[in-house]
Amino acid sequence: MALGPRCGAIRACRRVLERAFSLRKAHSIKDMENTLQLVRNIIPPLSSTKHKGQDGRIGVVGGCQEYTGAPYFAAISALKVGADLSHVFCASAAAPVIKAYSPELIVHPVLDSPNAVHEVEKWLPRLHALVVGPGLGRDDALLRNVQGILEVSKARDIPVVIDADGLWLVAQQPALIHGYRKAVLTPNHVEFSRLYDAVLRGPMDSDDSHGSVLRLSQALGNVTVVQKGERDILSNGQQVLVCSQEGSSRRCGGQGDLLSGSLGVLVHWALLAGPQKTNGGISDLKLTIWGPEIETGVKTRAQGSCGPRTTTPTSPHLLLSPSPQVQPSPGGRVWRLLSHQAVQPPSLPEARSLHHHLRHDRRGGGRLQQAL
């Protein structure tokens, strides 16, 4: 299992890159390769010296009487991407069901208990990130408990991915995450409109989707907003990123849960990697991973209402781009794109060999190419 999810993560990242690089058709495989190198660097290497949980302990807060699949999808995606441990904090009625789905998930039936906040808080020192909302439902008592959980998580500086009914809660109380730069919101179309309306007190401009995402992020204190859709639009209130790589044409329930669970791990890994792991060292890409905030995305021309614009080199952000146009700004930030198709069957043979090459091929990935 240890190899599988890591490979899954690498293949997921490859999809991410394909997606990212589809934004500029001309990208050579070399660009892909270089950018994969960056992604490779944030994936913690497997090592016999590590202990269980060191590479990621993710908690999913969600799961109620009606919804047991969503927290499962989010939690199992975290494991498949490469986390070591995945916890689900859910309502007592959902716990036996989710436990039955998988022995790999550590399921805590505490979300509807009177001291739910304390029950979750005592686990926080052992968690690297939380994914709040999948299958949460809209029961007031549960939402009140989740509000307390978000408060104590922020107090401990824990990255939180907020999705689904977690976004319903944020729409009721935007102050809950305002300015918390380690928050990543992943609304779908409906959740975005709801949130936009609640925070900006008015309907979004459907002709200016980029501007709408930018404005919502700004209104929430520059948290990272990932508006899911045919084209994913991401912003941290300063930059807008768009990814239009064709994903699955299915529109079934659970696809957003896969993304939120995957994001939980990758946000942690990106924080863990830090700038020293990805600073320079890549010929075409001068990348610096920086700062407590984690944005997720790949820079591209943001075709906003004011026409195409790119990040000027002087902007505070460096964006992941192989093209020479975007020169790195010192100490810039790197955007990474996370794909919602992050769950790979761990048994995928080439993924395993891919993992092997990534880990052991010191000669610049020659064999990696074949594996890819």
Ligand SMILES: NC(=O)C1=CN([C@@H]2O[C@H](COP(=O)(O)OP(=O)(O)OC[C@H]3O[C@@H](n4cnc5c(N)ncnc54)[C@H](O)[C@@H]3O)[C@@H](O)[C@H]2O)[C@@H](O)CC1
């Ligand atoms: N198997 C499960 O347990 C699942 C549970 N889920 C949970 O169900 C709860 C509600 O999530 P929903 O996504 O259904 O609720 P939403 O409030 O996001 O969406 C309400 C309805 O809007 C419609 N809709 C969604 N995207 C749209 C779009 N792009 N354009 C137009 N209409 C659109 C859908 O019919 C959806 O049922 C959440 O807590 C979620 O986590 C879902 O994640 C699906 C899977």
Ligand SMILES: Nc1ncnc2c1ncn2[C@@H]1O[C@H](COP(=O)(O)OP(=O)(O)OP(=O)(O)O)[C@@H](O)[C@H]1O
């Ligand atoms: N019309 C579309 N065409 C292609 N991809 C899409 C489309 N809409 C969404 N996606 C992609 O599907 C993934 C899930 O988005 P979706 O809108 O289904 O989330 P969701 O409604 O929260 O799902 P869930 O049922 O898990 O709650 C996102 O990563 C998004 O990029």
Ligand SMILES: [Mg+2]
């Ligand atoms: Mg959803």
